[in-house]
Amino acid sequence: MSAYVLVEVEVTDPATYEDYKQLTPASLVPYDGKFVVRGGAYETLEGDWKPQRIVLLQFPSVERAKAWWNSPEYARAKAIRQRAANTKMLVLEGFEG
Template structure:
């Protein structure tokens, strides 16, 4: 069953975040993932939720998404993201 990874990001170092983005695409593709949403404009319909940046990824399944997140390749990018932004990330099974 496909899995989605939802990421809410608050960038505090835009230049370093651009470096993170350069390292990420190849890691996602290596695990059969793809971008569904990548920083598009958001509009809150309910509640107090208005993320600065929202990214949604799709992977073949939850385990593959978790393997991507824990991979050595993505860890390099992830460490850059930790320096450039605050973020929250979820994985969820899709229909």
């Protein structure tokens, strides 16, 4: 079943975050991950949610998403992101009904 990683990002160091953005795509490939949303415009429809940046990744399963997040391929990019941004991240099981 598909899984999604939903990320809310507050970039605190834009120059360093650019390095993260360059490294991340290649780290997704071995885990069959892909970007569904990568920044871009948004509009809040309900509530008081004003994220600076939203990213949505898709994986074939929760296990593959978690394997990517814990992977050596993503480790360098993750360390850069953790220095350059405040992040909230969820892994979500998709619905196939």
